[in-house]
Amino acid sequence: MARRPAITPEKLLELGPEKLVQLVLDEAERDAAFRKRVSAALAARKGPESVAKIVDRRLGALERARSFIDWNKARAFRDDLAATVATIAEELGKADPGMAIDRLLRFIATHDSVSRRVDDSYGRIENVYDQAIEEVGRLTPNLAQDEKALLPGKIMAALDDADHGYLVAAAEAVIEHLPKDVLRTWNTELTTLQEEQEAKIAKSKDRYIFSNVWQYRDMRQIIADTLGDLDGLLALESTKHPKRQDTIGIAERLLHAGRPTEALDWIRRNRDDAQEFMKVAHGLLLPLSSEQTILEAKILEALGKKDEAQTLRWQAFEVMLSAEILRDYVAALPDFEEFDVLDRAFAHVLSADEIYGALVFFMEWPRPDLAARKVLAHRSEWSGSEYTVLTPIADALSSEHALAATILYRALTDDILNRARSKAYPHAARYLQRLNALARASDEEASGFEDIASHAYYTTDLRKDHGRKRSFWAQTEQAGPSAGREPGAPDGFKLQ
Numbered sequence: 001m002a003r004r005p006a007i008t009p010e011k012l013l014e015l016g017p018e019k020l021v022q023l024v025l026d027e028a029e030r031d032a033a034f035r036k037r038v039s040a041a042l043a044a045r046k047g048p049e050s051v052a053k054i055v056d057r058r059l060g061a062l063e064r065a066r067s068f069i070d071w072n073k074a075r076a077f078r079d080d081l082a083a084t085v086a087t088i089a090e091e092l093g094k095a096d097p098g099m100a101i102d103r104l105l106r107f108i109a110t111h112d113s114v115s116r117r118v119d120d121s122y123g124r125i126e127n128v129y130d131q132a133i134e135e136v137g138r139l140t141p142n143l144a145q146d147e148k149a150l151l152p153g154k155i156m157a158a159l160d161d162a163d164h165g166y167l168v169a170a171a172e173a174v175i176e177h178l179p180k181d182v183l184r185t186w187n188t189e190l191t192t193l194q195e196e197q198e199a200k201i202a203k204s205k206d207r208y209i210f211s212n213v214w215q216y217r218d219m220r221q222i223i224a225d226t227l228g229d230l231d232g233l234l235a236l237e238s239t240k241h242p243k244r245q246d247t248i249g250i251a252e253r254l255l256h257a258g259r260p261t262e263a264l265d266w267i268r269r270n271r272d273d274a275q276e277f278m279k280v281a282h283g284l285l286l287p288l289s290s291e292q293t294i295l296e297a298k299i300l301e302a303l304g305k306k307d308e309a310q311t312l313r314w315q316a317f318e319v320m321l322s323a324e325i326l327r328d329y330v331a332a333l334p335d336f337e338e339f340d341v342l343d344r345a346f347a348h349v350l351s352a353d354e355i356y357g358a359l360v361f362f363m364e365w366p367r368p369d370l371a372a373r374k375v376l377a378h379r380s381e382w383s384g385s386e387y388t389v390l391t392p393i394a395d396a397l398s399s400e401h402a403l404a405a406t407i408l409y410r411a412l413t414d415d416i417l418n419r420a421r422s423k424a425y426p427h428a429a430r431y432l433q434r435l436n437a438l439a440r441a442s443d444e445e446a447s448g449f450e451d452i453a454s455h456a457y458y459t460t461d462l463r464k465d466h467g468r469k470r471s472f473w474a475q476t477e478q479a480g481p482s483a484g485r486e487p488g489a490p491d492g493f494k495l496q
Helices: 009-014 017-030 032-044 048-064 071-095 097-108 111-115 124-142 145-159 166-175 180-203 213-227 230-238 247-256 260-267 290-302 306-320 323-331 338-351 355-364 368-377 384-397 402-418 422-446 455-466 470-478
Strands: 277-279 285-287
Touching: 048 071, 048 097, 071 097, 071 124, 097 124, 097 145, 097 166, 111 124, 124 166, 145 166, 145 180, 166 213, 180 213, 213 230, 230 247, 247 260, 247 290, 260 290, 290 306, 290 323, 306 323, 323 338, 338 355, 338 368, 355 368, 355 384, 368 384, 368 402, 384 402, 402 422, 402 455, 422 455, 422 470
Parallel strands: none
Antiparallel strands: 277 285
């Protein structure tokens, strides 16, 4: 595919003002959202009030609108919203960040009504609102001190009724930029609001009642974290339902604060949940999260319980086949002991029933030679439906282990064709091209295996079984070396 010519400011200046003006006029005529941005840029020359007037008209129309937007108009609607945010952030934000933030908050508050008017299954419109929140955070440092003191009140006034979590998101975007005295005042106000809301819920007989208690609490936690109030953060976290508690995040903070005993208590909370933990040898209740295991082992070491930490790491490695956990285990060993340990670890992974996890482990270590052995040992068991795992591994193995890569590429190709997944035919075509490139090397390696067909036999059977899939064969003929990374020159293993 030919590279697109690079467009740089210097090259655009070479076009001259007349040509640039014509390009802008042409695009403004074609694209309504772009035309609105150009109009706002022109208005900005008269001052922020002129831009604000344009923005206010758009926001007013957006707030009043109630009609449903058809699917074929959703993209243009999204572009119009994005142009509004860009106008506020860029044109108005440069001239008067306070006025810009006021309009951005007003825009964010329209989310509830907009979400009822358009199908946003792909989250494209949601992304525009996320961008608006990011712009609020970006502009906050540019506010004067008195404007920063007023910002919490503005956020609460605009978003306190929002039920999509935007109150927390907006607060999180600005809190780090606000003075500590402003944060303390905001925390006091949020505490009062939370207590009032909790009291209202307790008195209400209505089973379903709108509540912002969780948003107030989360905002108070962000403030506590920003102020370095770890105990305040812990107290708020303890009020959450056990399922919502961030045990890992709290334990990590406590460890860094030099409080490992409390950290161990938090990392081990709620271990009666069978969905999150499993029992292994000696009755140990093992977390299924490698992140949790790694942190717990560090906490145990901080408590002087090195043997217990190593036991946890090894048993977790045996279950999870985690390269990261094994590295931590090896790093904590005395000098020269790692060789025997690695031999034992690799033997365990080679014999593991979890073949996909084993394959990923060997590629991440990295031991591609052992990954190839695992592929060959289980050559009839690989499923092409696991393409997110197998494709990058096949690519990485193709340069030195042609037969193992061939087995994986065949599994990927067969799965697509057997299930007639026509949308995936371009991928199958690329896999077949790679099989063609690997044919000579893989056939030489396969000579010692009676149950592995040569490339010629494989492709003959492929034609016989799937000859009527004309779309696939047409794409196979079109696919060439540029269709994907070629075998023999992989970028290295990277699991997407």
